[in-house]
Structures are given as structure tokens and as C-alpha cells.
Amino acid sequence: MAAWGERLAGVRGVLLDISGVLYDSGEGGGVPIAGSVEAVARLKQSRLKVRFCTNESQKSRGHLVGLLRHLGYDISEGEVTAPAPAACLILRERGLRPHLLVHDGVRSEFAQVDTSNPNCVVIADAGEDFSYQNMNKAFQVLMELENPVLISLGRGRYYKETSGLMLDVGAYTKALEYACGIEAEVVGKPSPEFFKSALQQMGVEAHQAVMIGDDIVGDVGGAQRCGMRALQVRTGKFSPKCGA
Amino acid sequence: MAAWGERLAGVRGVLLDISGVLYDSGEGGGVPIAGSVEAVARLKQSRLKVRFCTNESQKSRGHLVGLLRHLGYDISEGEVTAPAPAACLILRERGLRPHLLVHDGVRSEFAQVDTSNPNCVVIADAGEDFSYQNMNKAFQVLMELENPVLISLGRGRYYKETSGLMLDVGAYTKALEYACGIEAEVVGKPSPEFFKSALQQMGVEAHQAVMIGDDIVGDVGGAQRCGMRALQVRTGKFSPKCGA
Numbered sequence: 356m357a358a359w360g361e362r363l364a365g366v367r368g369v370l371l372d373i374s375g376v377l378y379d380s381g382e383g384g385g386v387p388i389a390g391s392v393e394a395v396a397r398l399k400q401s402r403l404k405v406r407f408c409t410n411e412s413q414k415s416r417g418h419l420v421g422l423l424r425h426l427g428y429d430i431s432e433g434e435v436t437a438p439a440p441a442a443c444l445i446l447r448e449r450g451l452r453p454h455l456l457v458h459d460g461v462r463s464e465f466a467q468v469d470t471s472n473p474n475c476v477v478i479a480d481a482g483e484d485f486s487y488q489n490m491n492k493a494f495q496v497l498m499e500l501e502n503p504v505l506i507s508l509g510r511g512r513y514y515k516e517t518s519g520l521m522l523d524v525g526a527y528t529k530a531l532e533y534a535c536g537i538e539a540e541v542v543g544k545p546s547p548e549f550f551k552s553a554l555q556q557m558g559v560e561a562h563q564a565v566m567i568g569d570d571i572v573g574d575v576g577g578a579q580r581c582g583m584r585a586l587q588v589r590t591g592k593f594s595p596k597c598g599a
Numbered sequence: 600m601a602a603w604g605e606r607l608a609g610v611r612g613v614l615l616d617i618s619g620v621l622y623d624s625g626e627g628g629g630v631p632i633a634g635s636v637e638a639v640a641r642l643k644q645s646r647l648k649v650r651f652c653t654n655e656s657q658k659s660r661g662h663l664v665g666l667l668r669h670l671g672y673d674i675s676e677g678e679v680t681a682p683a684p685a686a687c688l689i690l691r692e693r694g695l696r697p698h699l700l701v702h703d704g705v706r707s708e709f710a711q712v713d714t715s716n717p718n719c720v721v722i723a724d725a726g727e728d729f730s731y732q733n734m735n736k737a738f739q740v741l742m743e744l745e746n747p748v749l750i751s752l753g754r755g756r757y758y759k760e761t762s763g764l765m766l767d768v769g770a771y772t773k774a775l776e777y778a779c780g781i782e783a784e785v786v787g788k789p790s791p792e793f794f795k796s797a798l799q800q801m802g803v804e805a806h807q808a809v810m811i812g813d814d815i816v817g818d819v820g821g822a823q824r825c826g827m828r829a830l831q832v833r834t835g836k837f838s839p840k841c842g843a
Contacts, residue, residue, distance in 0.1 A: 485731040491766050494757070498764055512778045513738070520742055522735050526774040534756045534770040 375591015381517030545577025612803035619835015625761030789821025
């Protein structure tokens, strides 16, 4: 195995996943993963550019950053690439008016979006709001559209909270895809557009960047397909059994 | 197109789907589909053998039959092939102890089944009981098993209630399959074993039987793959757009 220096030669920017890499979310705001507060501080003091690249879609960026700052991280809202703002850009560009199947915590990100007479569905990690009634409403909206458009904020299978593994938005997206016989458009990792926007925001080329995450598909695979290097941490949802 | 007499030559038995063919379920027990009470009565007065072959997994057979009799149908519990009793046989044969992700209405079918220390999950049409909490519990049970076994009572995408289209068990099965990286074993239509047990119960060979249903995949496709003939009605979830 090549030495770290060799493997990371030419790296100018570091993209950090948040959940499972910096902290495990959960009751009371979650808990930091040992050493991560210090690691972020050292990275930001180095010559490297740092950006936080998350699929968090249950909380607004403001809420997420407030929570992380409270846990001791040096992080600001402008340093975070998250799927909800990326989705808002797409909605605006394409004149789409979404029915929102999202958690109340992220609804403020869509405050400027016209949601009247919906012509698409946006699904995010709705957590407890993934009730049968809410899923069925989104399903019915899609079935009534001539060309059903489903925009999914990520494809994650699950994430780790302090209380255990939790179903993520990808599972519920699959349910709607199957029921409607359609394929969702994914905003967030592992979508190449999402990684590219993060790279652009930090002014770094793909070959100069390394992605650090706990998800072998969303983080590692997605970044590598964009020409980036990637490292999988052994925290968060990492499992020695399947590497994911 | 061949005449009806020719297409149905040699038919000795008729398998009838229930939801969307006999009645549309919904508030207050649902409503019969015009002409179906009389059609069942005529079939049963004929020389044909009749069996009801349903993927209903939200209600016990007793409850379902009571409801249909109340609507005027000539039907008894012993004439119904349903997935919950079929699943119970499989559980017993293989020494499986299920965690049940099912509606309270069908729980009585599993009264004789050992559910302590579960080594598999059985998922049925849980309706409103498909809460995030219940889905997540089933997911966690599967993730803790070395060889996760998921038994699904059907693969239906949706069904029609009087209030509109409703997500069926297949959508939620897909969600768990995706989250756990596994494939469910399906009990119910379109599983060949399920159709074969219905044929056996009525003492008719596949080539002597016709299945009548509203689902192009579960009813028509499944029956045809078993060597039966099949007819799709234009009631229930049938849609001229997609035939399903």
C-alpha cells in the first residue's frame, strides 16, 4: 500500500461528509465522533481548502450548522453543500412546483418555492413524517401527473443515529419508484452534478480533491466516478461486514 | 379475436381476485362492483368450480368473508386462498419466528405462530401501520440477522379504495429490500406456489383454469406463467393508460 503522502499527492481540497464522519445525529442533537472537532480545526488551519458535502435533508443548513457549532465545530453555513438548496435551483430552472414530502426541519429551505398546483414531488429524509398518509399523498400526486417527476434528495439506504440504524430517504424513494413505475432524479451524493457544484464552490479540480465519508456508495463510489480520490472512515454506518 | 366459447374451451375452474374485481374496499366496508354479486352467484350455480384467490393481507379471511357476505356475496372462508395462512405454513416448515409488520386486522391469522426472538420479518399490507417507527423496527430486526429473511405477502404496487389509489405492500417491501440489500420471498400472487395451492384446493389442473383479476402483473401475468388462462377486468385499479 502506498504511503499516505503518495496517495494524497497534489490534493488541494478536502470534502467532508457530516453525519457518521463528524458526528452521529440523534436525541439531544447527537454526539461528536472522537477526534473530529480537532481534525476539522487542523484542516482549516492547513493550506487545504475544506468543504462540507452532506446529504442531510431533514434539517436546514442553518439548523445543522447551529447544532455542529454547539458541538464545537468551526463551520459556517456558506461552507456547506446540501441537497435542498441544490433542488431549489433545479425547481426554479425547470418551472417545477413541488409537493413536498419532507421533514418540517428542512421546510424553510423551500420558503421561496411555489408549491401551488404541484407538478412534481420532492422527497427528502422525512423521518417520522414518513407516515402512510404522507407517502400515499405523494404517490397520488405522482399518479395524477401525465409525466410524473420525482426528485429525491439522496439515495441513502440508512444512517446511524445514537439510538441505532435509521432508514434513509433512498428506501422511501424506492417505494415510490416501484409504486409509480418511474425513476427518481437524485439531487445529492452520489450525483455527479452535486459533487461538481461542491468542487466549483471551493475552486478545486476533481483530481485535486479527496472526499471523506462513511458511505461506500454515496461518498466513496460517487466521488471516484467524478475523478476524485476518496477515503472511507470506519465510523458512522461503516460495517466491517459489507463496507457500507 | 376468437369467440369467448373458443377461448374458454375446457375451463373447469374459475379463480376470482377479490379487491377491484368483486368490490372496492374503503370506508364503511367498501362497495360492490356493479354486477359482481350476481356474477358470483351464477358461477356458483354453474358446473364450474370457483375459488377466491386474493392477496388481501390487511384483513383476516374471517373478517374479509364477513364483510363480503354482508355485501351480498355467496362466499365462505374455506373457499378463499389468501397469503397469511400460506405464510404460516412456510414459517412452520422452516422453523421461522417472525417479527410481524402487519395490520392489526390480520394478526389473528398468526395467533399460533411463535414470534419470540425473531429470525425473520413478515411484511403484509399494514396500511396506516406503515409508520416510520414500524418500518424502522422491521429494518433493524433484519439488519441484526446474519441471514436476513424477509417474507412479503404480495408484491402489489397499489390497490383502489373508494377514496382513491392506495400504496400496497410491494412498495414497502421494495423499501426494505433496498435498505437491507436483500430480496424478499413473496407469498401470494404472482408466486407460482400460491396459484398452485389454489388449483390444488379446487382440484383443477392449470390448463383447465382461468384467473380473473384487475392486476396485469399479479393476476394475469402470474396465472399465465403457471399455464392458466387469465382475464383482466376493467374495474379496480385497471387503467387504460398502462393496463395496470
